[in-house]
Amino acid sequence: MPEICSTPAAPVDLGVTLGRLRLPNPIMVASGTFGYASEMAGFVPLERIGGIVPKTITLAPRIGNRPWRTVETAAGLLNSIGLDNDGIDRFLADKLPFLRDCGAPVVVSIAGGTVAEFVQLAARLAAEPGIAALELNISCPNVSHGVDLATDPEMCRSVVAGVRQATATPVLAKLTPNVNDIAGIAQAAADGGADAVTLINTCQGMAVDWRRRRPLLGNVIGGLSGPAIKPIALRCVHQVRQAVDLPIIGVGGIMTIDDCMEFFVTGATAVQIGTASFAEPVVVGRLLDALPVALAELGVGSLSEAVGSLELPGPKVGPVNASA
Numbered sequence: 001m002p003e004i005c006s007t008p009a010a011p012v013d014l015g016v017t018l019g020r021l022r023l024p025n026p027i028m029v030a031s032g033t034f035g036y037a038s039e040m041a042g043f044v045p046l047e048r049i050g051g052i053v054p055k056t057i058t059l060a061p062r063i064g065n066r067p068w069r070t071v072e073t074a075a076g077l078l079n080s081i082g083l084d085n086d087g088i089d090r091f092l093a094d095k096l097p098f099l100r101d102c103g104a105p106v107v108v109s110i111a112g113g114t115v116a117e118f119v120q121l122a123a124r125l126a127a128e129p130g131i132a133a134l135e136l137n138i139s140c141p142n143v144s145h146g147v148d149l150a151t152d153p154e155m156c157r158s159v160v161a162g163v164r165q166a167t168a169t170p171v172l173a174k175l176t177p178n179v180n181d182i183a184g185i186a187q188a189a190a191d192g193g194a195d196a197v198t199l200i201n202t203c204q205g206m207a208v209d210w211r212r213r214r215p216l217l218g219n220v221i222g223g224l225s226g227p228a229i230k231p232i233a234l235r236c237v238h239q240v241r242q243a244v245d246l247p248i249i250g251v252g253g254i255m256t257i258d259d260c261m262e263f264f265v266t267g268a269t270a271v272q273i274g275t276a277s278f279a280e281p282v283v284v285g286r287l288l289d290a291l292p293v294a295l296a297e298l299g300v301g302s303l304s305e306a307v308g309s310l311e312l313p314g315p316k317v318g319p320v321n322a323s324a
């Protein structure tokens with residue numbers, strides 16, 4: 001009887017490097033959609049996750065925006081939470097101890113209204129063990145003027161450079177898609193010394209109850225996330241990949257392993273899962289199980305062979321001889 005070969009496929013090394021940040025795998029969870037991780041521990045073995053980005057923190061506590069704060073839309077979710085958080089002191093006392101012991105790399109998301117506030121937050125966190133990186137939320141559309149920092153290249157560069165001076169921790173700059181030239185902003189983040197850019201935060205949007213003649217969100221305008229924004233996120237990853245020499249974390253509308261692979265092939269070294277966790281809290285485990293299978297289907301032995309392997313059409317060829 002011929003022996004059936006039962007040797008399991010060699011395990012694929014899924015580790016990725018983003019500047020000075022090394023992650024065990026490329027599937028992270030996005031800020032604001034995974035709480036502070038303890039809330040999600042019953043759904044996903046946290047130690048399997050490539051990187052956890054908890055809800056953005058600010059220096060002082062913030063109560064956030066008035067309700068409604070979320071509205072479901074066709075293929076998406078609108079939110080205007082307004083960076084509701086308890087401030088850095090409570091984060092350090094109540095949230096960070098659990099996060100640093102959870103077994104996954106922790107990327108702390110910070111936001112300030114000025115460069116000085118970002119630098120102050122980074123300096124406080126620099127003294128804390130167990131933080132793999134900082135993600136600078138310079139793109140929150142819900143805070144007055146919060147979006148300004150990542151819509152202006154020089155502001156973006158100076159926030160990143162200021163934080164780089166204040167800490168030895170790797171720095172990710174999370175950018176807004178609500179700009180004309182995303183590659184120009186990403187280049188500014190690179191010039192400031194970012195280890196990677198996270199693309200994208202939510203797209204500005206609005207929902208209206210016409211019968212009551214009212215906007216549905218208390219803040220009137222909010223940020224759109226979910227499948228509706230995936231094409232925009234992919235376009236941003238593509239444009240930055242083509243123009244800027246900086247690792248990219250892709251985020252926006254990822255629900256399936258096909259979505260993840262689209263981001264990798266387009267040029268993202270890692271991805272973050274956001275709104276999908278609300279619809280399916282176990283989604284990250286499912287994607288992690290599917291990743292080696294998808295890489296095998298692509299015919300590659302490592303993730304790096306897939307990243308940025310998109311084949312673009314050549315230059316447009318016009319008629320050589322119009323009269324022929």
Ligand SMILES: Cc1cc2nc3c(=O)[nH]c(=O)nc-3n(C[C@H](O)[C@H](O)[C@H](O)COP(=O)(O)O)c2cc1C
Binds near residue numbers: 083224
């Ligand atoms: C309810 C909600 C809250 C969010 N809060 C934050 C936040 O605090 N900081 C941040 O950088 N991004 C925040 N985001 C944006 C997500 O991290 C992510 O960039 C965006 O939702 C796009 O990804 P997705 O379509 O997979 O959700 C939030 C998104 C949602 C839906």
